[in-house]
Amino acid sequence: xxxLVLLPLLIPVIMGAVLIFFSKNExxxxxxxxxxxxxxxxxxxxxxxxxxxxxxxxxxxxDWQPPYGIPLVIDRxxxxxxxxxxxxxxxxxxxxxxTISPIRSRYFFYPFFFxxxxxxxxxxxxxxxxxxxxFFEVMLISSYILMAHGSTNFQLRETFKYFVINLxxxxxxxxxxxxxxxxxxxxxxxxxxxxxxxxxxxxxLNVIAVLFIVVFGIKxxxxxxxxxxxxxxxxxxxAIAALFGGLLTKVGLYAIIRMFTVVFNHDPDFTHTVLLVMxxxxxxxxxxxxxxxxxxxxxxxxxxxxxxxxxxxxxxxxSPIAIAGAIYFIAHHSIVKTALFQFAGVTEKITGTSDLxxxxxxxxxxxxxxxxxxxTAMSLAGIPPLAGFFAKYPLVLGGLEEGxxxxxxxxxxxxLLTLYSMIKIMKFVYWGxxxxxxxxxxxxxxxxxxxxxxxxxxxVVIGFGAEPVLxxxxxxxxxxxxxxxxxxxxxxx
Amino acid sequence: xxxxxxxxxxxxxxxTRVTAFLILALSIYLFFAGHNNPGGGFIxxxxxxxxxxxxxxxxxxxxxxxxxxxxxxxWIGAGIxxxxxxxxIGTIVGKPYLTQFFDxxxxxxxxxxxxxxxxxxxxxxxxxxxxxxxxxxxxxxxxT
Numbered sequence: 001x002x003x004l005v006l007l008p009l010l011i012p013v014i015m016g017a018v019l020i021f022f023s024k025n026e027x028x029x030x031x032x033x034x035x036x037x038x039x040x041x042x043x044x045x046x047x048x049x050x051x052x053x054x055x056x057x058x059x060x061x062x063d064w065q066p067p068y069g070i071p072l073v074i075d076r077x078x079x080x081x082x083x084x085x086x087x088x089x090x091x092x093x094x095x096x097x098x099t100i101s102p103i104r105s106r107y108f109f110y111p112f113f114f115x116x117x118x119x120x121x122x123x124x125x126x127x128x129x130x131x132x133x134x135f136f137e138v139m140l141i142s143s144y145i146l147m148a149h150g151s152t153n154f155q156l157r158e159t160f161k162y163f164v165i166n167l168x169x170x171x172x173x174x175x176x177x178x179x180x181x182x183x184x185x186x187x188x189x190x191x192x193x194x195x196x197x198x199x200x201x202x203x204x205l206n207v208i209a210v211l212f213i214v215v216f217g218i219k220x221x222x223x224x225x226x227x228x229x230x231x232x233x234x235x236x237x238x239a240i241a242a243l244f245g246g247l248l249t250k251v252g253l254y255a256i257i258r259m260f261t262v263v264f265n266h267d268p269d270f271t272h273t274v275l276l277v278m279x280x281x282x283x284x285x286x287x288x289x290x291x292x293x294x295x296x297x298x299x300x301x302x303x304x305x306x307x308x309x310x311x312x313x314x315x316x317x318x319s320p321i322a323i324a325g326a327i328y329f330i331a332h333h334s335i336v337k338t339a340l341f342q343f344a345g346v347t348e349k350i351t352g353t354s355d356l357x358x359x360x361x362x363x364x365x366x367x368x369x370x371x372x373x374x375x376t377a378m379s380l381a382g383i384p385p386l387a388g389f390f391a392k393y394p395l396v397l398g399g400l401e402e403g404x405x406x407x408x409x410x411x412x413x414x415x416l417l418t419l420y421s422m423i424k425i426m427k428f429v430y431w432g433x434x435x436x437x438x439x440x441x442x443x444x445x446x447x448x449x450x451x452x453x454x455x456x457x458x459x460v461v462i463g464f465g466a467e468p469v470l471x472x473x474x475x476x477x478x479x480x481x482x483x484x485x486x487x488x489x490x491x492x493x
Numbered sequence: 494x495x496x497x498x499x500x501x502x503x504x505x506x507x508x509t510r511v512t513a514f515l516i517l518a519l520s521i522y523l524f525f526a527g528h529n530n531p532g533g534g535f536i537x538x539x540x541x542x543x544x545x546x547x548x549x550x551x552x553x554x555x556x557x558x559x560x561x562x563x564x565x566x567x568w569i570g571a572g573i574x575x576x577x578x579x580x581x582i583g584t585i586v587g588k589p590y591l592t593q594f595f596d597x598x599x600x601x602x603x604x605x606x607x608x609x610x611x612x613x614x615x616x617x618x619x620x621x622x623x624x625x626x627x628x629x630x631x632x633x634x635x636x637t
Contacts, residue, residue: 003589006590010577010590014578017577018570021567061590061591062590062593063588063589063592108566
């Protein structure tokens with residue numbers, strides 16, 4: 001029973017290793033990775049149901065009891081994130097089948113796709129700080145390779161910056177791990193929670209907390225540490241950018257949520273205020289970048305940043321309703337952003353450019369594409385009854401209840417600008433006179449839309465079904481706001 | 494690459510022929526020593542890479558590719574698979590993943606001998622580390 005926990009971790013890593021042997025055979029790679037992905041999706045759903053019904057599942061790797069061994073802990077939050085990750089990755093993989101050229105896929109695209117997923121899923125599951133570092137590295141090394149995959153000049157330049165900044169962040173992460181081990185004598189999350197409560201979170205532990213904010217802020221694209229993100233996410237092929245925008249940076253945010261609920265939860269006046277200020281600046285500066293940009297993909301990349309600001313805002317308000325909203329927001333954003341990046345890829349295939357000013361009138365030749373984009377864009381901007389509205393509503397409500405009026409005003413203003421820049425894409429790319437020639441108008445993209453359509457349907461579904469989903473995320477919020485649940489399920493009574 | 498390596502340096506070639514195998518033997522020794530003493534899959538794997546690398550340095554690449562027609566990427570894949578699948582042994586008998594099993598056996602000639610599943614896990618690491626070290630160095634060497 002407890003070995004069910006392993007599925008989201010072992011399926012991608014074992015199949016990734018198997019795929020190495022088939023690197024020269026494109027067809028075999030596609031078949032194996034397709035089957036693997038579906039197995040992973042089914043595994044994640046099973047695990048999600050098991051956790052939703054029975055509560056937290058814990059597994060001690062190698063039969064070493066915590067706090068000495070490394071546990072894998074799946075509470076409702078982790079199960080939810082694993083489910084979102086599996087859904088987004090499935091869609092992206094099937095999109096990649098049709099967009100990654102055979103020349104590229106020979107150079108280990110599919111193995112590293114699965115190793116990246118291993119790192120992401122492992123980060124969600126682990127109950128140990130150093131193990132989190134290891135999974136971060138698994139994820140980052142795969143992401144360096146995927147980001148540079150294809151070796152265009154632009155990609156190599158941006159990957160180098162991404163590599164350096166992340167290496168620096170990893171170094172700080174390791175230093176933080178060393179500090180916290182010196183201060184508390186443990187690295188197990190649950191045990192850390194107990195020790196930090198005993199020691200009292202002041203002086204040195206607050207310094208360590210800030211160090212972790214910096215580390216995860218760099219990985220999660222928060223102000224003022226997001227500068228690497230926009231250009232790094234516009235370089236790689238769309239399928240990879242979609243996965244990065246939808247999933248990769250969420251891991252940094254997830255790590256913040258985990259650390260600052262289980263471990264550093266005793267001084268929210270200080271830590272969560274820092275996070276709230278960062279969130280406000282992230283929102284506003286991210287969206288301003290999007291408003292100023294005229295490149296399809298880079299608009300989306302800048303929007304990623306401002307949306308991370310929303311998620312952090314919800315978390316740092318630190319009331320049940322706001323956290324429930326933030327978790328709903330993570331799901332909503334992963335789905336919508338992945339879909340939008342895929343639309344960017346499809347549109348680029350039709351028009352041959354990603355410069356907004358050189359496009360136009362795509363709606364006349366490809367109406368389905370345009371309308372599906374419109375639904376998704378409106379969801380991102382937060383128009384009811386789509387998911388985006390129900391993601392922002394609890395954040396605003398929670399903010400008002402706690403009296404954080406400034407950040408609520410910022411959030412609403414940013415929502416307006418998001419709508420503006422989505423309308424900008426709609427206006428330049430899809431409306432007006434067609435600027436692409438007859439031949440390009442005949443390009444069929446129906447097959448590409450098959451992998452995006454489920455995501456669009458999903459954003460509509462979780463919009464109309466917001467009530468049960470929000471109820472579930474509220475359960476998650478209640479669970480993570482009471483760290484004793486996590487601690488007792490790992491350490492026992 | 495300068496012309497220096499292409500000259501037929503007899504002494505170098507003959508010493509390499511012996512040393513490469515000595516290093517290989519040391520890597521295997523380190524691999525088995527690692528269970529209770531310093532050593533293990535990681536160091537053993539690096540030693541393995543060193544011994545093959547010495548061959549690459551002495552003889553030219555084309556000759557070695559003919560002699561050892563191997564794709565080192567497959568070593569990494571095989572290594573990961575061996576390690577991870579060894580971990581699954583525990584799950585079959587209902588213990589958590591990666592649980593180690595060991596027992597003492599009396600073998601003829603060797604006497605009492607400890608057999609553990611951790612050695613299999615370590616062998617995966619041995620292959621993986623050796624393969625990746627070789628790939629990295631050869632990729633850089635090719636790039637001139």
